[in-house]
Amino acid sequence: MMQQIWKSFPRILEQRINQLLDEAQPNSLKAFQLYKTCQAEKLWQESFEKFQLHLQDYCSLPRIERTKGQFDRYLDRPMDASIYENFHLNFRTAQIHAGSVRNLASWTHQLMRVNLQTDDEAVSISTLEKTLNRLTQPGPLNKNLNLEFSDFCETWKSVVAPFISIPNQKRFEELLAELHALDI
Incomplete structure (x- = not known):
């Protein structure tokens, strides 16, 4: 069952991010x-x-x-x-509940940690929560509706980039490639 969820991870994450507007x-x-x-x-x-x-x-x-x-x-x-x-509402006009974002970050963390087999800071709850907050509080030039998995990956990369060390950068790119491979 866990493998089925992991294979569907991109679509499920997209849905769960966009559903945050339903309770906003x-x-x-x-x-x-x-x-x-x-x-x-x-x-x-x-x-x-x-x-x-x-x-x-x-x-x-x-x-x-x-x-x-x-x-x-x-x-x-x-x-x-x-x-x-x-x-x-869209993500620019909505006030998203912090607890909902935190719960989604925790769920994402658990799936990524187990399936990517890493405890790296890049997949920590705080990093994923920061990623989700950036997605759900978009800047003026960012998408504010119908977010896609590629938007999550781009934002995650931008959150992780400032603190990732050169030796860990290759590992992060591998994690990102594995996520992109799921998004078929």
């Missing part, structure tokens, strides 16, 4: 932008704090239950579908 809340900038949009469209007349509470309740629902009608219940009147499109 809008960051404060996105929440305020949605609030101002609803105010401008005369959909909401109350305070930002109350709007934010409703937004948190809405985002706490399972993704499949988050519908336009579900949020319309909180508003003075139903919103247009074009406004609702703004409610979808």
